[in-house]
Amino acid sequence: MRKKIFHSILATSLAALLISLIAATGALYQHFVKIQEQQLHRELMLAARAVEQSGLVYLENLDTGDLRITWINADGTVRFDTEAVAAEMENHADREEVQKALEYGEGSSHRHSATLTEKTIYHAVKLKDGTVLRVSVGHATVIALIAGIIPVFVLAAVIVAALARLIAKHMTGKIIAPLDHVDLERPLENEAYEELAPFLMRIHRLHEQSENQLAQLRQKADEFNHITGNMKESLVLLDEKGVILSINPAAIALFSTSQNAVGMDFLSVDRSHEISSAIHTAKSQGHAVARVARNGRIYQFDISRIESGNEIIGLVILAFDISEQEYAERTRREFSANVSHELKTPLTSIIASAELIKNNLVKPEDMPRFVGHIHQEASRLLSLIEDIIRLSQLDEGQDIPRETVDLGALATEVVDQLRDTADKNNVRINVSADECLLQGVPRLLHEIVYNLVGNAIKYNVDGGKVDVSVTKTQTGGVLKVSDTGIGIPFEHQHRVFERFYRVDKSHSKLSGGTGLGLSIVKHAAAYSGAGIALQSAPGKGTTITVTFYSRP
C-alpha cells in the first residue's frame, strides 16, 4: 500500500513539475523571442539611418557585440561584414531575407545551425542607394533551452521523490493505524475515519452472520450429543477409513474405552473378528448384522454403510442389548415345548385306556378303574388348561376390577378348604391371621394363597407342618407360608417361578401338580404389586413371604 501511495504521489508531482516547466519555458521563450525581434528591428533601422548618412566609416567604427551586421550590394556581393572578410564571402543574392528586402524594402528569415541548438535570426532592409543592410543575431533554440533545464529538473525530481516517500510513509501510517487497531469482535465500537465505516459495517454484518451460523451449528451438535448421549443403544460413527468420528456414552461403556476414542482407529477400540468381518461385509454389501457376547450380555450389532453419490463416506455401528429378547425367546421355546408335552401326556394316557375299552380288552370288573383313570387324567388336563388360561390372562394384563379384601379371612378360608388334603398327606396346618384389609382382586389373592399353601402341603414330608400367617403392617400386610417340607436346592431357587419348571422331574406325576402354580403366584403377585421372597434349605423346609402394599 505504501508503495502504491508513494508511486502515485511521485507520479503526480513529477507530472506537475514537468508540465509547469514546459509551459513556463514555452511562454517565456515566446516572449523573449518577440522582444528580441523587435529590438533587432529597431537596431537595424538605426544602423540603416546611420549607414545612409555616414557610409562605411560608421560600420567600421561600430562595436556591435554579438550583433552581426552585413552590407550587401544590390547584386548580392558583400561590401562589408563585421565578422568576416567581405571579399571572401559568397554571393548573398539568393538569401531569403535579402531577396525579400530587394523586393519589398524589408525582409526577415531564420536559420538553424547544424546541431539545432542555435538559431540565427536575420533582418534586412533596403537602403536608399539600393544596397541591403542585414543584421543577424543568434540565440539558443527551445531544444537547447530544454537541455539546459534537464539537470534542474532531475534535481527537482530527486527532491520530489524524497518528499513523496516521506509523505507516503506518513499517509500510509495514518491510513493503516486504525485498521491495525480495529477490534474485529466489536467493529462498530471502533473510532476510525469515516471512509472506514462501510468496511466496519460489513465486518459487523459478517460477524453477526458467522455468529448465528456458529450458534446454529452448536445447537445442532448439542441436540445430536443430547440425543445420542441419552440413548440406551450404542452408536459409533466411522469415516471411510474406519476412524471414529463420534461415539456415544453407551458405546464408550460397551467397548470399555473413553471419550478419547474419537479420532482413533475403530480397530484399536475393538478388534474382535466377528465385528471386523461384519464391518467388511457392510463396506461391500451395505449392511451387516452380528450378534456378539460382551460383558456377559448379548448385543446385536447393526452396521450400515453411509454413501454420498457413489462414494462410501462412512459407517454407522448401532449396538443394542438383546439379552432380554434372547432370554424371552428361549423361555418361549421352552414353554411351548413344555406345554405340548404336558398336554400330550394325559391325552396319550386317556387314548390308551379308551382304546383298550373300545377293543373290548378290559374285563368288566376292571372297567371302573379304567374309567376312573380316564376321568382323573381328563380332570388333570382340564386343570392344566385352566391354569394356562389364567396365566395368559395375567400375561395379557387385562384390567380386573379391584375391591377391598380381608387377606386374613381369605387365608383362613383357604386353609379350611385345604384341610382335607392336609389330613390326607398327614400334614398339620396352623393359621394365625389378623384382619388385614387390602385393595386387590379377590380371585388373584385367592390364587396366591391357595397355590402357596397347596405347595406347602404337597411338597411336605409325612407328619410335617405348615404355618400360615397374615400380619398387618403399616404399609399393608405380609403373608407368610412356611413348611417343614423337602425344600428347594439353592441352584433351583431362582428358577422355580418359571412355567413348568420342576425341581424333581419325576415327581410331577406323584404330586399331581401342573408345574404352573408358582408361575401363577408370581404373576398374580406382580399384578397386585406385591413382592415375593423365598427362603429354603433342602430337607428343612421352605418359607415364602409375600409382602402386600395397601395402595399398590
Next chain:
Amino acid sequence: MMRSRFDEQLALLNREIIEMGALCEEVISLASSALSEGDMKLAAQIEPLDRIIDQKERDIETLCIRLLLQQQPVARDLRQISAALKMITDMERIGDQADDIADIIMSLNGRTVEEHSHINEMATATMKMVTDSVDAYVKRDIALAQAVIDYDDVVDECFICVKKNLIKMIAANPDDGEYALALLMIAKYFERIGDHATNIAEWVVYAVTGIHKEITP
C-alpha cells in the same frame, strides 16, 4: 502431500496388524475351547482362519517392503515398519501352531483333557499372553508389553508342571502313552506360542522406544 500419503499407508499397516493380531487371538481361543470341551467342530474352524493369517502375512509384508522402497523412512517410522515385519512372522507362527494343535485335537476323537493335567490352565495363560501382546501393540503400552514378557515364565512353569503330570500318567497307565504324548505335543505348542507372544511384545517395545532386548547391548 507425500507425508500425508505416507501417514495413510502407516495407518493402513497399523490396521492390518491389529486385524492379524485379532485373528491370532481368535485361533488360540478356538484351540483352547476346542481342547477343554473336546469339540472337534471348533477345532475344524481353525484351519481356514490360519489360511487367512498366512494371506495377511504376505499382504503386510508386501506393504512394508513397498513402504521401505518408496518412502525410505527413517527413525521412528523405520522402526515401526521393521518391527511390523518381525511381528508378522511371529503372528504367522502362532497361527500355524494353533492349526497344529487343532490337528492333534481332531486325532483325539473328542476326548476331553483331564482336569488335573493343567493343560487347560496353560492354554488360558497362553491366550492371555497373546491377547495382551496385541493389546500392548494397539495401545503402544510398554508396561503391558513388559508384563507379557515376564508372564512367559508362568507359561514355562506350567509346561514343566504339565510334563511332570504326563510322566505320572504314563507311569500309571502305559497303554495310554500315545494320548499322553499327544497332550505333550499340545503343551509344547502352547509353550511355543507363549514365546512368540513374548517376541511380539519385545518388538512392541522396540517400535516405541527403539530399544530391543536382543539387539541392544
